[in-house]
Amino acid sequence: MAKSPMRVVVTGAAGQISYSLLALIARGDVFGRDQPVDLVMLDLPFAKDAMEGVVMELTDCAFPSLKSVTATCDQTEAFTDIDVAVLVGAFPRKPGMERNDMLAKNAEIFKAQGALLNTVAKKTVKVLVVGNPANTNCLIAQKYAPTIPKQNFSALTRLDQNRATAQIAAKAGVTSDKVTGITIWGNHSATQYPDAWHGKVNKDGAEVAASAACNDNAWLKSDFITTVQKRGAAVLAARKLSSAMSAAKAIGDHLHDWICGSEGRWVSMAVTSDGNKYGVPEGLIYSFPVTCQDGTWTVVNGLEISEFSREKLTVTADELSGEAKYAAEFLEKASA
Numbered sequence: 001m002a003k004s005p006m007r008v009v010v011t012g013a014a015g016q017i018s019y020s021l022l023a024l025i026a027r028g029d030v031f032g033r034d035q036p037v038d039l040v041m042l043d044l045p046f047a048k049d050a051m052e053g054v055v056m057e058l059t060d061c062a063f064p065s066l067k068s069v070t071a072t073c074d075q076t077e078a079f080t081d082i083d084v085a086v087l088v089g090a091f092p093r094k095p096g097m098e099r100n101d102m103l104a105k106n107a108e109i110f111k112a113q114g115a116l117l118n119t120v121a122k123k124t125v126k127v128l129v130v131g132n133p134a135n136t137n138c139l140i141a142q143k144y145a146p147t148i149p150k151q152n153f154s155a156l157t158r159l160d161q162n163r164a165t166a167q168i169a170a171k172a173g174v175t176s177d178k179v180t181g182i183t184i185w186g187n188h189s190a191t192q193y194p195d196a197w198h199g200k201v202n203k204d205g206a207e208v209a210a211s212a213a214c215n216d217n218a219w220l221k222s223d224f225i226t227t228v229q230k231r232g233a234a235v236l237a238a239r240k241l242s243s244a245m246s247a248a249k250a251i252g253d254h255l256h257d258w259i260c261g262s263e264g265r266w267v268s269m270a271v272t273s274d275g276n277k278y279g280v281p282e283g284l285i286y287s288f289p290v291t292c293q294d295g296t297w298t299v300v301n302g303l304e305i306s307e308f309s310r311e312k313l314t315v316t317a318d319e320l321s322g323e324a325k326y327a328a329e330f331l332e333k334a335s336a
Contacts, residue, residue: 005067006034009078011113012131012333013041013071014050016241020248021086026058027066028173031259036067040079043071043089063256074115080120084252084259087113087141090131100326101131106290107327110137114144123148126259126295129155130251134188135270135285140331142272142285151296154258157192157244157287161251164194164213164228168201171224172213178202179210183289184228184268185309186316186322192222192287193248193312194228221308239296264293266300278313284320319329 008025008241018041024030028040037060041051053069058069062176091105110129117125125148129138133193138155145153160305161184162176169176173194180200185193197220199210209219235243257267270287280286289300305313 002036005039006083007040008048008084008086009082010086010088011042012087012275013215014043014047015088015128016184016244017247017251018226018244019054021088021251022054022058023061024248024252026061026063026066026069028063028165030255033065036065038067039069040078040082041069042075043073045205048073049074053174054313070085079113079116080123082117082125083123084255085117086128086255087127087137088130088136088251093132099133099261103136103327104322106131106133106137106329107140110140111144114141116152116214118145118147119139121148125152126255126257127153128251128258130247131132132188132321135287135320136327138285139283139324140327150272150274153272154254154297155188155285155287156247156251156254157188157268157270158254159247160184160188160192160228160231160293161268162246162250162253163181163231164196167194167224167227168196168199168210169215170205170212172186172203172210174199174201174203174213180265181289182210182238182268183266184287185313186287187320188270188287189319190229191316191319192220192229192332193309193316194225195309195312196224197306197309198289211276225312229304247262257292258297259292261294262290264291266291269297271297271299278303278305280313280317281321284317284324286317286320290322 022167055071093102104215134155142153160224164182165179166177169179183195196210200207201210251266266286266289269290273284273286274282
């Protein structure tokens with residue numbers, strides 16, 4: 001029996017990340033070739049003509065799984081009866097802006113989007129926040145959509161996991177598909193903690209610990225971490241544009257595993273910290289290792305956390321707590 005179309009909205013649809021992402025979704029790489037998709041593109045009015053051009057390109061690709069594509073500048077139209085919302089659009093950090101200035105600008109945007117999703121989207125909607133600061137933007141959207149389950153909100157750290165996996169693969173001399181169990185903890189920021197200590201590498205037909213395959217614990221505690229933490233800035237410096245192709249791939253990976261299942265593999269997702277077993281404060285959107293099945297994620301519990309790792313987990317949790325506090329105070333003052 002044919003599947004019903006899945007209605008998917010992508011915000012910031014005229015941007016670089018979306019340009020790569022939309023084709024992945026329309027082609028069936030994200031939700032499956034047998035899953036029809038009604039694709040909705042949302043952006044600001046200045047991008048209307050650019051969106052229409054992308055609509056033409058998607059049409060010209062003749063993707064069998066793309067049932068319809070709509071470009072709109074109307075948020076209510078875009079979010080109505082949505083199954084999946086990919087919130088890529090956000091206010092960018094501009095030269096001279098402090099991080100708190102960016103937090104404040106985005107707090108208003110994601111408060112409004114959360115409230116609108118709460119009103120017009122399906123209560124089963126899955127919401128993935130990509131626009132930075134992604135974790136805190138996700139927390140705000142979740143807060144203002146109280147009738148949608150908290151577990152239906154997540155923020156993107158899969159790009160960081162993919163970056164970390166590629167670094168381990170290169171160090172171990174294998175392809176990335178031979179590396180599993182690499183985790184990103186915490187915030188999608190320079191405080192994130194790429195953790196390879198529970199990772200595995202399949203090398204020459206045998207599975208070994210990633211630390212053994214890399215054979216360089218000093219590197220795992222230093223350059224490996226900072227390379228992943230600063231990778232986005234390095235791409236920006238080299239390309240003069242932010243990561244787009246790799247970000248789109250990571251969004252597709254995240255959505256595919258969340259909705260279609262991770263088949264026992266654990267993957268990194270920034271999700272609500274409520275009920276976690278790692279001492280992370282409640283009420284944050286924090287990246288954990290999770291497994292996914294039937295559209296539901298479950299935190300991988302019972303991993304041994306060393307003193308070195310514990311310090312890293314705490315630093316990124318403290319940053320997220322500070323962001324959450326600042327955003328809440330700003331929104332309270334703004335509504336007074």
